[in-house]
Amino acid sequence: xxxxxxxxxxxxxxxxxxxxxxxxxxxxxxxxxxxxxxxxxxxxxxxxxxxxxxxxxxxxxxxxxxxxxxxxxxxxxxxxxxxxxxxxxxxxxxxxxxxxxxxx
Amino acid sequence: xxxxxxxxxxxxxxxxxxxxxxxxxxxxxxxxxxxxxxxxxxxxxxxxxxxxxxxxxxxxxxxxxxxxxxxxxxxxxxxxxxxxxxxxxxxxxxxxxxxxxxxxxxxxxxxxxxxxxxxxxxxxxxxxxxxxxxxxxxxxxxxxxxxxxxxxxxxxxxxxxxxxxxxxxxxxxxxxxxxxxxxxxxxxxxxxxxxxxxxxxxxxxxxxxxxxxxxxxxxxxxxxxxxxxxxxxxxxxxxxxxxxxxxxxxxxxxxxxxxxxxxxxxxxxxxxxxxxxxxxxxxxxxxxxxxxxxxxxxxxxxxxxxxxxxxxxxxxxxxxxxxxxxxxxxxxxxxxxxxxxxxxxxxxxxxxxxxxxxxxxxxxxxxxxxxxxxxxxxxxxxxxx
Ligand code: FES
Numbered sequence: 001x002x003x004x005x006x007x008x009x010x011x012x013x014x015x016x017x018x019x020x021x022x023x024x025x026x027x028x029x030x031x032x033x034x035x036x037x038x039x040x041x042x043x044x045x046x047x048x049x050x051x052x053x054x055x056x057x058x059x060x061x062x063x064x065x066x067x068x069x070x071x072x073x074x075x076x077x078x079x080x081x082x083x084x085x086x087x088x089x090x091x092x093x094x095x096x097x098x099x100x101x102x103x104x
Numbered sequence: 105x106x107x108x109x110x111x112x113x114x115x116x117x118x119x120x121x122x123x124x125x126x127x128x129x130x131x132x133x134x135x136x137x138x139x140x141x142x143x144x145x146x147x148x149x150x151x152x153x154x155x156x157x158x159x160x161x162x163x164x165x166x167x168x169x170x171x172x173x174x175x176x177x178x179x180x181x182x183x184x185x186x187x188x189x190x191x192x193x194x195x196x197x198x199x200x201x202x203x204x205x206x207x208x209x210x211x212x213x214x215x216x217x218x219x220x221x222x223x224x225x226x227x228x229x230x231x232x233x234x235x236x237x238x239x240x241x242x243x244x245x246x247x248x249x250x251x252x253x254x255x256x257x258x259x260x261x262x263x264x265x266x267x268x269x270x271x272x273x274x275x276x277x278x279x280x281x282x283x284x285x286x287x288x289x290x291x292x293x294x295x296x297x298x299x300x301x302x303x304x305x306x307x308x309x310x311x312x313x314x315x316x317x318x319x320x321x322x323x324x325x326x327x328x329x330x331x332x333x334x335x336x337x338x339x340x341x342x343x344x345x346x347x348x349x350x351x352x353x354x355x356x357x358x359x360x361x362x363x364x365x366x367x368x369x370x371x372x373x374x375x376x377x378x379x380x381x382x383x384x385x386x387x388x389x390x391x392x393x394x395x396x397x398x399x400x401x402x403x404x405x406x407x408x409x410x411x412x413x414x415x416x417x418x419x420x421x422x423x424x425x426x427x428x429x430x431x432x433x434x435x436x437x438x439x440x441x442x443x444x445x446x447x448x449x450x451x452x453x454x455x456x457x458x459x460x461x462x463x464x465x466x467x468x469x470x471x472x473x474x475x476x477x478x479x480x481x482x483x484x485x486x487x488x489x
Contacts, residue, residue, distance in 0.1 A: 038437065040358030042422035045433075066408065066423050069140065073147040073430065104185055104431060 002094040006032045006050075009102055023093070024048040024085035034100035041085035046070050048085045049101040051078060056096050060087055076102045107460055108338035110368060112413055113473040114401035122385030124398070126471025129165050133375060133394045135470070136384055139402040139425065145376065145384060146397050146429040152376035154432060155180040161375040163396055169270040172277070175316035177324070177432060184431055186304045191317060194298060195242075195435050198442040203241055210237050211446045215454050219488050223461055226482040231333040232258050234443070235326065242321065242439050243295045252279070258330060280318045284311060295321070325436045328370040331466075331478035332444060335368045338482055339415065340451060341458035346417055350452035356418040357452075361444040366424035367415050369400035372468060372475055374428065399425050400475060459485045 005015045006027060018026040027035035027048070036047035043066055052060050060082055063071060067086050071077040084098065105111070117124045118137035126133050136142045145152050158173040159166030173179070176187035197203050214234050218224045236250040243249075256275060287296035299314040309317075340347055350357060373396040381391050389395060403424045404412040427434035434440070462483040468475045 038441070039362055039422075042359055042362045042420065042424075044362060044423045044425075045427075064421075066421055069143070069408075070423055073143055104188070 002089050002091060002096070004089070004093060005095075005097045006035070007097065007099045008033050009100055018089040020089055022085045023050075023087040023089060023096075023098070024083075026089060027084065032100065034103065035084065037085060039085075043067055043070060043083060043086060046074055046083060047103070048083050049074060049076065049103065050082055050084045050098040051080045051101055052082055053097040053099070054080060059093055059096050074101075075104070106342050107463060108335070108342045110335065110476050112401070112404040113475050114398065115404065117472070118401055118405065121387070123387050124401075124470075124472060126163075126473070128163050128394075129168070131160070131165055131167075131394060133163060133396045133471075134384060134387065134389050135373060135396045135398045135401070137398050137401040137405075138385070139405040139408050139423075141385055142397050142399075142402045142425065143429050145395060146425075146432070149180050149431060151379055151382055152395055153180050153379050154178050154184075154376060156377035160377055160394070163373055163375050163394075165375075166273075169273045170277075170319075172312060172319055173316045174320040174323070175313055176435070177320050178316075181431060187317075188431075188435075190302055190304055191299075191435065194295060196438050197244075198242070198439045204442060204446070207238060207241055207442060208446050208450070210234070210241075211443075211450050212454075215450050215486075219454065219486050221486075223483055223485050226334050226337050226484055227258055227330065227479060228481075230337065231330040234333055234447075235329040238329075238439070238443055239322075239325065242325070242436070245292075245294045258327070276322055277315075277319065280315055280322070284314055284318070321436070324434070325439065328436075329440055329443060331370040332365060332368055332440065333447060334478050334482055335370075336364055336444070336447065336451075337458060337484060338460065338463070338479065339364065340455070341460045341484055343415075344457045346415075347452050347455055347457075349417060350448055353418075354449065354452075357445055357448050359419060359422070360417045360448055361441055362422050362424065363415055363417055363419045365426045365440075365444065366403045366409075366419075366422055368478075369403045369424075369426045370477070371426070372400045372470070372477055373398040374432075397425075397429075399428065400477075454488055455486055456489045457487045459487070461485060 001019050003017050007013055014032055016026055016030050022041050024037045024041050028037040038047045039045035063082055067083050071081045114137050122138050124135040136145050154161055157167055159170040176184050218230055233254055236253040240247050240250050284296055287300055291297040299309055299317055302309050375394045375396045378389050378391055378393050406412050427437040464480040465476050466478045466480045468477050
């Protein structure tokens with residue numbers, strides 16, 4: 001089981017527990033504002049964009065090339081950006097803190 | 105070649121030079137074919153604008169048949185953002201439980217209807233009806249209104265030779281005018297009334313702006329949804345094992361929807377007007393000419409998609425652009441995805457097999473390219489489980 005914390009764009013903190021599936025699905029199932037997951041997690045919509053807390057980059061690893069290409073052209077992305085549909089929930093993510101990215 | 109296949113006519117040009125060329129009513133188009141290049145151009149709204157003369161970014165151009173600006177589609181940032189924010193929540197309603205339940209009932213009913221028939225012409229008797237009935241939900245108006253739209257036939261904009269037909273377009277524009285007048289006289293809980301009551305940047309929407317949103321809603325979701333639905337039926341006719349798989353593994357339905365939409369790319373391309381002399385794919389393009397973002401080509405880009413010409417029903421990484429990319433991504437995508445999701449679930453539950461009896465392909469002529477986008481007609485027999 002992993003505890004994952006989302007900080008929304010209006011600075012609310014939501015902590016959720018998950019055991020499997022993607023971080024995006026966990027967020028959508030619990031209506032985390034700003035995580036829409038429009039494409040269901042196939043890396044096509046970027047409505048699951050988060051910034052990983054600097055101290056947690058090691059937990060999540062870095063984006064794949066395809067994910068990177070999506071983020072490249074996102075006005076709100078930075079070097080800590082991830083599409084959280086590409087993050088599989090596991091023990092390794094326990095304690096992770098994610099800032100929900102802004103969007104248009 | 106399977107009858108349900110949609111070949112990729114762009115491959116050679118995409119690999120060799122990255123762009124293609126076509127003329128369209130003396131307003132030529134440089135077509136951007138690769139996924140990476142396309143994304144860059146789609147993102148760069150300053151150089152490649154949408155807010156040009158109304159109708160010009162559409163291919164074939166609608167400049168000669170339409171003066172109303174479609175909103176938010178033909179508006180650039182920063183104004184685009186406020187219009188989009190206004191309509192976005194309304195177009196997310198397909199995620200609500202009630203909406204989903206009613207749409208499920210509609211799709212159940214129409215599948216039962218065609219199961220009771222001997223043979224079915226899918227475009228007119230299934231896809232057009234399904235699309236029209238579902239649109240009453242998106243507009244939040246009575247179901248009976250769909251009868252009017254069904255009576256228009258499949259091509260509100262197109263006549264026989266695919267040329268644009270001003271008279272047919274006027275059927276739609278006059279109809280929308282009439283309905284706006286009605287909504288002004290007696291407002292309800294429908295999209296027209298919502299728009300008429302809305303303000304953007306402290307200003308009420310004008311009647312012309314309301315009309316622009318409505319035209320977009322009708323036009324953007326008609327041929328596209330009809331093609332997606334019809335092509336799905338053709339695909340399942342030749343892949344009954346996929347129906348079984350969806351029944352046994354319902355969890356892959358979402359991925360299957362994205363994959364079918366990638367493969368079908370129901371909208372082949374969308375244009376932009378170039379605002380300064382520049383280059384795409386190392387090819388010079390001049391100010392005040394057009395480029396197009398060719399979604400159908402980008403969605404077969406082998407640099408990104410493994411086996412791009414196969415339908416891999418549970419494709420896990422699928423960064424397709426069938427719903428566009430960046431600011432102007434498809435406003436109706438939530439509605440379209442919900443339709444496809446429920447359609448796949450319902451077909452998997454009720455249909456054992458589909459036999460293709462007869463068909464005529466709908467081939468778009470795009471300069472050096474010919475692309476099959478769907479069918480003019482497709483006659484099948486459905487067999488229930
Ligand atoms: S949910 Fe669409 S890219 Fe992550």
